[in-house]
Amino acid sequence: METGKEKCERLKAIRKQIAEQYGLEYVPTECTHKGECTGTCSKCDAELRDLQEQLNRKGIMDIDLNVKIPIQGSGDDTTENADIHILQGEVAAPELPLDGMPAPPFIPRRKIHVLYKECHIAGTTFHNLENVWDELYEGAELALVREKGNLHDRNAVAVALADDYNGDPEDFDFDYILGYVPRTENEPIAMMLDMGWTETFGCELSRIEGENPRTGKLYMKIYIVSKDEVEVTNHLLRAMELDDEEFADFTISLLNQGCTYFRWGGFPPWKRNLPKKKDKVVFIYRHGNEVDLYLLYCIAVGDDDAAYFVEEKELLHAVDDCCFYVFTNVKGPVTVANEQLDFLNGEPVESGQPETYLSESASGRLYELFGIEKPQFDGR
Template identity: 45%
Template sequence: MDKGKEKCEILKAIRAYVAEKYGLEYTATECTHKGDCPGTCPKCDDELTDLQRQLEEHGITDITQDAALSEMVENYLNAIRQDENEPPLLGGISALPEDRLVAEEGMPMPPEHIELEGDVPSPIDPEPVYERKLILECPVAGIGFHDIEEIWHELYVGAKIALVREAKNKHDKNAVAVALPGDYDGDPENFDFDFILGYIPRKCNATIAAMLDMGWQDLLEAEITELKDHAPYNDKLHIAVYIRSKEPIQPKDDRLHILGFDDDDWKVFTDELWEKGYTYQRWGKLLPDVTDLPEVGDLVVFIHQEEDRSIIYLMKLIAEGNELVEPLLTHDEELEYIDDCNPYVLTVIKGPMTFIADDLDFLGTPWEGHCRPDFKLEKDASDNLLTLLQGKSQ
């Protein structure tokens, strides 16, 4: 595939992804261009402009934080880095006026928002992820008094909304209004309450009002959960309110642990599986150089190499520590060790699976010779191996 055609296919995939994610109408047309492909063309620009129009009609104005789409954008950038005359962003997208650019979960931002060093764009930091707890689900009250029909087409399930404390409301001392984020600047004292969708019902607004009064507005998140076109006003629009953690959740390191066994240890391991249906291990959690042992729920690969093949079991850690492990064991004396190790029990997810050497070339060799449970594969190798194991028939 020539370079221009490669760029065209990536741009087409980006448009298809945005359309599917946001429920937009989009049908990719077959390219009939002859000769060298520039990577984008008026037809591509028209498709993108139409998606832009649909996003605006849905009230979607920010789509920059989607990791999958960011990766697609990076693939496009990689494809054009050798072309000095190409713009630094997506062909059709970068050709749009900056005030027409959109971004919520993935499309690129205007050029001034991306710092460049030479021809290489700086990495985009992932959006922090917070733990959320649902504290309220309810219909929005009073929407019949606020001309909601005029903006009904802009609403969609999942859309973020703002909660505005109306402390001076004459009819309800706990009044909390519901507004579109674009209509509310964060200052309830000077907010025009004509620009709201409605209110949280009086019977369930006291807790939310108290939290807003305590200054916890930054810890509250609200979004639309249900839209009913033909329902009465008191059941037409539903929302959910969440309280989120103060600190973002640290992403879990989900790379696979991998243990390679020699002939003797492999025989002990496989005999145990056939006899008991699980494997019982003792691993040195208290050793200073062992810092990343598996936790309950983690997947662990047990692998044994023979001359021309590798045999693999995909295992899952189901219990750790004496109190949790003991009920699973068939011999109580197995816990009577005097050492600095913890007991672990793992069960088979899949295996045995047999692979020839070429099947596992992507693993490389750093793991070989490591029979330590704190050894993890690199991210790409881990993801590729898990995909291979999950698709392997036994």
């Protein structure tokens, strides 16, 4: 889950995108908050109000929703925050022949949801929920609806079941709402909705307390949603074979440092699909009729991130096309017979560096050998 400061940076990126698209003046204030924050503050709200006032002066009431919102992560070189463009004069990746090559694994695509906040739904006792209370369930999709005509709260944001909302707040019957975003939480959300960023937010029912609306309470999670879909690979593994020398270095590093690292890369870069941070790789060492398996988790990619872990400091930032990848052990060694890995025949089990995901079936079989339940698709 993102920290408050990472959420703050994400919202600043949205504000910067608005300013650049519509020629607004915007100078982000430096965050001086000590320790953890909630992701928004009075300074953030003031920046948003200033942009809204500039838009109003220009007569801009709705923002083009086709404008791409950059998704900024914590510096990981991942699909989520990498946006590759072929610029004029650059050489595009050639089309490669696929005859005789194994079919690539199916990789689903999802929009990324980043938790913005979790809070209760205010005012549920005033909205006659007796008829729907028993039908509510955790995970139900909700909609945030801006109620500009609310006489009691100029920042009112209503909460409705997504199936009850047609997408047009001007043509919505507010008798069919569950309640509201709490008054103490709603101003930044109201401002964003007023500026046209309705697709920026996702919402779901996260908790139901009590057996009826008179004594019970509803809670919701509000997410910031990426505009574009990205590949979801958390359920897929990679695999790499180790020779005797590699295995000796591998085990010594795990024993002495609790992690191990490799320098991987190569040219041309479009042929490389190396692990990303949080990817998992199965390292395979064959000896006689048995095989040792290690399931490792990638904790750092790139020389800057890896600097803390790498002992050979002179190799950092070497002038070549490689960089460090650091892994820590999740489980292993698990020793199995050679024939138990027959399902890997035809799978992209590589030596040198693992550039391809295994199929979903092979990934699942390896998780079984480790005694670990395979993760489900995760778009959040």
